[in-house]
Amino acid sequence: MGRAPCCDKANVKRGPWSPEEDAALRSYIHNHGFGGNWIALPQKAGLKRCGKSCRLRWLNYLRPDIKHGSFTKEEDDMIFTLYNKIGSRWSVIASKLPGRTDNDVKNHWNTKLKKRVMEGKASHSSSYQRSSIPLLSAQSLIPSAQASSSTSCVLTPAIGNQEFQSSYDSLDSSLQQEVYRGGSEYGFLWELDFGSITDLLSSSGFDDTIPSIWADDSGEGKLGELPQSVSYY
DNA sequence: AATGAACCCAACCGCTTCTCC
């Protein structure tokens, strides 16, 4: 037996909302709030819509505090930073961007930012300040990798990353000693190359913290060209 | 001007989490 549908799909309207429906929903919520029950709202508001659809329409489009329009550089940077720290938790990321919804942020990432990253044009790394935040040593985690002292890498700290902390804690002591650390927060190495490092880090116990973005400062992946020592900007 | 490709975003789907009884 499958999950019961949230509404009778045969009797609800689907697809784009009309201005009349928007007005009805906006008016009802303005006068009564959503009453703690989205499922019951459509009937009360005289809408032939699923409650989930009403909720989504309100939260993603009709809410008065929604900010429409293109994202600023600052918002982009914030998304990059948070994505690297917590991954695709869009609601959390959106909560840090006033007026933006999770759907907005997700769409923006999928259509613009991810592409920029994949093209190696992400400019966010320059915004990080050099600090006492420690870094993982690529060499220590990937001892078998071919080293090249001429290759520089962009490193970005994963500030306060609890998943990183627990992954680190779960490593055996010899590998822990290999991880360059200091201060009260852990940094995380990323943007070195695409495939092999992910696998190597995964096998080293960092599978939960591996960022999805890899590129060197020139925007090119550097498979097999790991640095003797890491540096950051 | 026509048309196919690429892009964008609103909306839907279904799984997970939360809340209440």
Add this chain to the structure above:
DNA sequence: TGGAGAAGCGGTTGGGTTCAT
């Protein structure tokens, strides 16, 4: 404490728009 129902959430899709040829 466990189950049911509602809300929350992230992934995906559909279709309208823009761009390139």
